[in-house]
Amino acid sequence: MHNQLSIPVYQVVGYKRAGKTTLMTSLIRYFSSTGMRVGTLKHHGHGGEPAVIKETDSYQHTEAGSLISAVQGEKQLHLTVNQKEKLALTDILPLYTFLPLDLLLIEGYKNASYPKIVLIREEADIHLLDRLSNIIAVGSWNMNNLHIKDHFTFSLQEMETSLPQLAKLMIGD
Numbered sequence: 070m071h072n073q074l075s076i077p078v079y080q081v082v083g084y085k086r087a088g089k090t091t092l093m094t095s096l097i098r099y100f101s102s103t104g105m106r107v108g109t110l111k112h113h114g115h116g117g118e119p120a121v122i123k124e125t126d127s128y129q130h131t132e133a134g135s136l137i138s139a140v141q142g143e144k145q146l147h148l149t150v151n152q153k154e155k156l157a158l159t160d161i162l163p164l165y166t167f168l169p170l171d172l173l174l175i176e177g178y179k180n181a182s183y184p185k186i187v188l189i190r191e192e193a194d195i196h197l198l199d200r201l202s203n204i205i206a207v208g209s210w211n212m213n214n215l216h217i218k219d220h221f222t223f224s225l226q227e228m229e230t231s232l233p234q235l236a237k238l239m240i241g242d
Contacts, residue, residue: 074162074165074166074170074173075166076170076171076172076173077171077172077173077239077240078162078172078173078174078175078183078184079172079173079174079175079183079184079185079186079205079239080174080175080176080177080178080179080181080183080184080185080186081093081096081174081175081176081177081185081186081188082176082177082178082179082185082186082187082188082197082201083187083188083189083190083194083197084190084194084197086190087188087189087190087194088188088190088208088210088225089176089177089188090111090176091225091228092186092188092208092225092228093109093111093174093176095228095229095232096174096232096235096236097109097174099232099233099236100171100172100236100240105171105172106169106170106171106172107170107171107172107173107174108165108168108170108172108173108174109173109174109175109176110158110161110162110165110173110174110175110176110178111175111176111177112175112176112177112178113177125140126140127139127140127147127149128149131149131151134151135151136150136151136152137149137150137151138151148164158175158178158181172240179197179201180201182202182203183203184203184204184205184239185201185202185203185204185205186204186205186206186207186208186235187201187204187206187207187208188207188208188209188225189207189208189209189214189215190209190210190214191211191214192214194214195214195215198217198220204220205220205221205238205239206220206221206222206223206235206238207220207221207222207223208222208223208224208225208228208231209222209224209225210224210225210226212224221234221235221238223235
């Protein structure tokens, strides 16, 4: 997959309850505190649909058959795309080109080819390291799970101390 964006794109991947959202929010806070404009995309990989606010005008637009519905507030734009089939990551990423971003963090989409931070919840998850491409770092709640020499490793329990090193690995100085 070719990077369609002119900004760095990184993925945070792992199985359910591995700490993906915890790491994502820490990375967002870290990079935002440096003045970077961070965008995110989360893959809802557990089946079903993401939660929507029902009984709103924009929801009614979607229910009536609108392919795309947006609602603009004071400082937020909520966008809903009501497609008949699942959109590919390559179909979604062009939306981000219209925004003034410095970095895009993607939670999930394990099989995409962007640089990845893989999170290991338990030793049985280590097989992900053989299955996935473009791994730049590996994190775990339990460092006993990580006997890895090929990648930068970090503890999710001590993530705040690892963030500067992880950030440097991601975007340099």
